[in-house]
Amino acid sequence: DVKVTQSSRYLVKRTGEKVFLECVQDMDHENMFWYRQDPGLGLRLIYFSYDVKMKEKGDIPEGYSVSREKKERFSLILESASTNQTSMYLCASSLRGLGYTFGSGTRLTVV
């Protein structure tokens, strides 16, 4: 069974901390994505990657960075966590087409 695995289901971090969210897929997909889900705003794209070491900004990249050193792993980094980054973070991967497979999400709370 193909999978996208997010390393943590729940995280609580302090304001100003550097936070790493990890995502691993086992489907040999080229494309990987990070979204955040907020009530009333839906899913908004933060960053995506279409190949190893390649990254593109999404709609809301401010305050975030990403890393893709290996094809199967895509990391989201909050350089200095703030309370407005409290959210549900969802990782997804896809082959060249549009078949997204999502992870189960990481609920991040910044206090």
Next chain:
Amino acid sequence: DQQVKQNSPSLSVQEGRISILNCDYTNSMFDYFLWYKKYPAEGPTFLISISSIKDKNEDGRFTVFLNKSAKHLSLHIVPSQPGDSAVYFCAANAGGTSYGKLTFGQGTILTVHP
């Protein structure tokens, strides 16, 4: 600038009745549309899709309709079941070199009452 809009935050229907979820878009470059379903504490899962060359696509109890002139699509669920209760997201892709990037709507919470 919300390019994909789901204007109904919630919808409540009785079991066995039809559920109709609506979605509007503004970007004329969108040529592929999808619906995802999300349960609490789980990632979204793909439900059904439609290409802009079609105006209807069916899969069992689920049918998606596309009206390109109105930039509107809808998802019909017939008959609705309590297990359909979830958040439904409409999504769109602009093709080309978008690398499969999807733009999502805000979501509609569907509640199906027994």
